[in-house]
Amino acid sequence: QQQVKQSPQSLIVQKGGISIINCAYENTAFDYFPWYQQFPGKGPALLIAIRPDVSEKKEGRFTISFNKSAKQFSLHIMDSQPGDSATYFCAASRRGFKTIFGAGTRLFVKA
Amino acid sequence: DGGITQSPKYLFRKEGQNVTLSCEQNLNHDAMYWYRQDPGQGLRLIYYSQIVNDFQKGDIAEGYSVSREKKESFPLTVTSAQKNPTAFYLCASSRPGTMVPKRDTDTQYFGPGTRLTVL
Numbered sequence: 001q002q003q004v005k006q007s008p009q010s011l012i013v014q015k016g017g018i019s020i021i022n023c024a025y026e027n028t029a030f031d032y033f034p035w036y037q038q039f040p041g042k043g044p045a046l047l048i049a050i051r052p053d054v055s056e057k058k059e060g061r062f063t064i065s066f067n068k069s070a071k072q073f074s075l076h077i078m079d080s081q082p083g084d085s086a087t088y089f090c091a092a093s094r095r096g097f098k099t100i101f102g103a104g105t106r107l108f109v110k111a
Numbered sequence: 112d113g114g115i116t117q118s119p120k121y122l123f124r125k126e127g128q129n130v131t132l133s134c135e136q137n138l139n140h141d142a143m144y145w146y147r148q149d150p151g152q153g154l155r156l157i158y159y160s161q162i163v164n165d166f167q168k169g170d171i172a173e174g175y176s177v178s179r180e181k182k183e184s185f186p187l188t189v190t191s192a193q194k195n196p197t198a199f200y201l202c203a204s205s206r207p208g209t210m211v212p213k214r215d216t217d218t219q220y221f222g223p224g225t226r227l228t229v230l
Contacts, residue, residue: 006153032217034217036219037219041224042223042224043115043117043201043222043223043224044201045221046218082136089153094217095217096155098144098159098169099219101153102152102153103152103155104153104154104162106151
């Protein structure tokens, strides 16, 4: 199976709060799990990515948690800011094969 | 500056017309992709190319055509056979090469997009 299921579809968080977006995959052959951030009218841009040999990766306020046995991974945005308001896509891929994207989560951070 | 450029930013098409969307990259990437994004929707793959002079259909290729005559260029033609072409079109590239550190090979770099509207 090639699907990547992403939830929630939309998310509203207060400024300073934690935003959590979840993704689940089915194909155990995937070996690269990026998150992309997209602002309205712009192309997505890589935010942070992880490979399955580690369970967590942190870059600034952004953390990916990876659970290989459950085939799930999540994005945590700490101290969420209004500037983080965007659509976030998780994805899964392996070299030589097309990337599979989740359906996206629209995040709105209230000031 | 290295990057991906798409033109035009906005495009209007009359029904029955073919239009071509431009995508150019100077990242020396081998692979290029076209995606379609509808309002509130995810990314759907139209076509992709892993090497010059070769391309593969994605999930929604009907009504679209592409060419890959040069490494840096991957134009997309939206034909009159595409029944509902109004959407935001995104081009991307990546570099699944053997000489690049593995951590860098799978990241896709996106252009700014072209918004196509059928009148």
